[in-house]
Amino acid sequence: MSIIKPTIQILPREIIDKIAAGEVVERPSSVVKELVENSFDAGATQIDIEVTFGGKKFISVADNGHGMIRDDAILSVEQHATSKIKSIDDIEKITTMGFRGEALAAISSVSRFRLTTCYQGEIVGTEVIIVGGKLQDVREIGRPKGTTVEVRDLFFNMPARKKFLRSPATELERIKTIFITLALSHPEVGMSLKSDGEEIYNSPAGGTFEDRIRDIFGREYFKNLQRVSFTKNEIKIHGYVALPTISRTDREEQYVFVNGRSATANVIVYAIREAYRGILAKDRYPIVFLRIDCPPEEVDVNVHPTKREVRFRRPDEIRDAIIDAIRNALSINVSAGENARAQPLPSFSRKQLTIGSNEELYPRISGKANAQSSAPAVEPAVTSAEPQVGGKPLWTWCRILGQIGGLYVVLETDSGLVLMDPHAAHERVLFEEFMAEIKSGNVQTQSLLFPETITLRPNEAYYVTKHIDLFREMGFSISIFGRDSFLVDALPACISNASVGSILNEIAQSLQQSGSRGAKDIWRQETIARAACRAAVRAHSQLTEKEIEKLVERLSRAEMPYTCPHGRPTVIFFPIEELNKKFQR
Ligand SMILES: Nc1ncnc2c1ncn2[C@@H]1O[C@H](COP(=O)(O)OP(=O)(O)O)[C@@H](O)[C@H]1O
Numbered sequence: 001m002s003i004i005k006p007t008i009q010i011l012p013r014e015i016i017d018k019i020a021a022g023e024v025v026e027r028p029s030s031v032v033k034e035l036v037e038n039s040f041d042a043g044a045t046q047i048d049i050e051v052t053f054g055g056k057k058f059i060s061v062a063d064n065g066h067g068m069i070r071d072d073a074i075l076s077v078e079q080h081a082t083s084k085i086k087s088i089d090d091i092e093k094i095t096t097m098g099f100r101g102e103a104l105a106a107i108s109s110v111s112r113f114r115l116t117t118c119y120q121g122e123i124v125g126t127e128v129i130i131v132g133g134k135l136q137d138v139r140e141i142g143r144p145k146g147t148t149v150e151v152r153d154l155f156f157n158m159p160a161r162k163k164f165l166r167s168p169a170t171e172l173e174r175i176k177t178i179f180i181t182l183a184l185s186h187p188e189v190g191m192s193l194k195s196d197g198e199e200i201y202n203s204p205a206g207g208t209f210e211d212r213i214r215d216i217f218g219r220e221y222f223k224n225l226q227r228v229s230f231t232k233n234e235i236k237i238h239g240y241v242a243l244p245t246i247s248r249t250d251r252e253e254q255y256v257f258v259n260g261r262s263a264t265a266n267v268i269v270y271a272i273r274e275a276y277r278g279i280l281a282k283d284r285y286p287i288v289f290l291r292i293d294c295p296p297e298e299v300d301v302n303v304h305p306t307k308r309e310v311r312f313r314r315p316d317e318i319r320d321a322i323i324d325a326i327r328n329a330l331s332i333n334v335s336a337g338e339n340a341r342a343q344p345l346p347s348f349s350r351k352q353l354t355i356g357s358n359e360e361l362y363p364r365i366s367g368k369a370n371a372q373s374s375a376p377a378v379e380p381a382v383t384s385a386e387p388q389v390g391g392k393p394l395w396t397w398c399r400i401l402g403q404i405g406g407l408y409v410v411l412e413t414d415s416g417l418v419l420m421d422p423h424a425a426h427e428r429v430l431f432e433e434f435m436a437e438i439k440s441g442n443v444q445t446q447s448l449l450f451p452e453t454i455t456l457r458p459n460e461a462y463y464v465t466k467h468i469d470l471f472r473e474m475g476f477s478i479s480i481f482g483r484d485s486f487l488v489d490a491l492p493a494c495i496s497n498a499s500v501g502s503i504l505n506e507i508a509q510s511l512q513q514s515g516s517r518g519a520k521d522i523w524r525q526e527t528i529a530r531a532a533c534r535a536a537v538r539a540h541s542q543l544t545e546k547e548i549e550k551l552v553e554r555l556s557r558a559e560m561p562y563t564c565p566h567g568r569p570t571v572i573f574f575p576i577e578e579l580n581k582k583f584q585r
């Protein structure tokens with residue numbers, strides 16, 4: 001009988017370590033992240049980073065934190081060596097950035113590694129040199145309190161890994177991205193980044209979140225941000241969110257920190273999208289800088305060692321808090337009535353206003369209901385309930401110069417030239433006025449001369465049936481009339497110029513698209529109002545000169561004047577400074 005040698009074998013320690021290292025250290029930027037997080041944990045108030053060749057040749061992170069005594073310095077590079085947790089219970093309430101004790105071991109096993117450190121109060125420091133995971137030297141050295149880690153030739157002993165690194169420029173971009181995130185997470189810590197001897201960022205210690213955003217992104221950029229400040233129970237949300245006038249095609253500028261740690265979670269992504277629903281087009285992403293603070297036991301950061309994914313114990317509360325926080329900041333739903341009214345109203349000095357002549361302003365739509373609804377949509381039949389108006393008016397004065405392309409309204413304002421899309425603007429003001437009526441519980445309704453029966457597709461009818469009470473609260477007089485059919489005999493006055501059929505169809509489709517997520521009634525009402533206003537504006541094709549004037553005024557006072565409720569822009573600004581620049585003045 002021949003002896004068969006087993007084909008399974010335990011891997012040598014060295015290979016195991018390298019595999020493990022690859023999990024933590026993927027590229028130069030991940031080294032930077034791990035080292036800077038250690039510096040934060042060490043209580044540093046200043047962290048200076050230097051890289052050369054995109055970090056592929058050299059990375060150095062120097063801090064003035066508490067440092068390590070000799071024995072700890074030697075231990076720190078061992079696998080699973082950490083000072084940050086002692087028992088399994090500690091994992092439940094992590095307050096440090098690290099806790100796995102993997103980073104230094106991993107980094108030192110795939111590079112030429114040098115650590116120097118001096119513990120606070122000690123006279124001599126320690127230098128530890130490791131090459132490819134092998135301890136080469138431990139010496140006494142003189143240095144001030146703190147720790148410096150230098151990493152040379154990353155992956156010099158893992159050619160396969162090294163091949164996957166990108167060009168120095170690309171790796172540097174990733175380092176910058178990581179730097180920004182880290183710098184934002186700890187605005188009180190002074191932080192600098194140098195690449196190939198050139199200073200890229202340098203943000204002083206002792207600043208606030210706001211200072212940090214300004215330092216990194218610039219003053220101009222900061223002007224587009226609105227302050228977020230929200231507390232509910234034990235959840236605090238602070239930071240800045242951008243007006244929809246600036247947005248991106250990706251999520252690159254969504255900085256979210258949960259208890260000081262850069263984090264993502266599906267619920268956060270969802271909440272941000274939901275908060276901007278209706279003011280940002282579907283394919284655009286808002287810019288947000290949010291710090292979410294909650295008791296540590298409410299979050300699980302332990303999902304994956306290198307990922308930023310976190311889990312919340314009560315995701316619904318987090319979701320609602322984020323949405324409310326952002327919406328408050330953008331002054332959606334907020335009664336800023338008081339100070340808004342204190343603002344001077346826009347004044348007009350009109351020169352020439354050329355508007356496409358159109359006799360038939362409200363084209364008759366076939367259908368009996370319209371015989372009744374002759375009220376122009378732009379003049380809501382509401383007089384009793386003052387529509388809620390938002391924050392600062394868009395401009396203190398403006399002049400309507402005319403209309404181009406038979407569509408866009410050209411305005412001169414206190415700050416420059418403005419183009420306005422009257423349909424988008426109309427949708428916005430209608431939507432806000434409608435929502436204001438709903439919120440004040442005082443929706444004006446318009447009875448139809450002849451009640452109409454509308455039949456919807458079954459899956460759409462389902463959503464209308466499900467939310468029929470909401471419809472009634474919103475001024476619709478609607479009842480279920482057999483299978484998938486509805487009888488409507490009154491509409492909210494502000495949208496009553498459109499045909500009942502088009503309104504109901506539009507709403508049903510929107511409700512279906514928004515699905516049956518656990519949304520609040522108010523968000524649901526917005527979905528309905530948005531769709532209704534779209535139908536109403538569509539039915540109202542051409543605006544008169546007077547109507548445009550009125551529209552300009554109403555838009556200038558809207559809560560969220562920049563986009564229509566579906567996220568299309570209402571106005572495009574050309575500030576005088578920008579024009580000066582273009583004309584090279
Ligand atoms: N910059 C530093 N200043 C002081 N101590 C440090 C520093 N970096 C690492 N250490 C010590 O080395 C230990 C191991 O670090 P690391 O491998 O990153 O694991 P972790 O951060 O998960 O504990 C830390 O727990 C800490 O005690």
Ligand SMILES: [Mg+2]
Nearest residue numbers: 034038098103
């Ligand atoms: Mg660490």
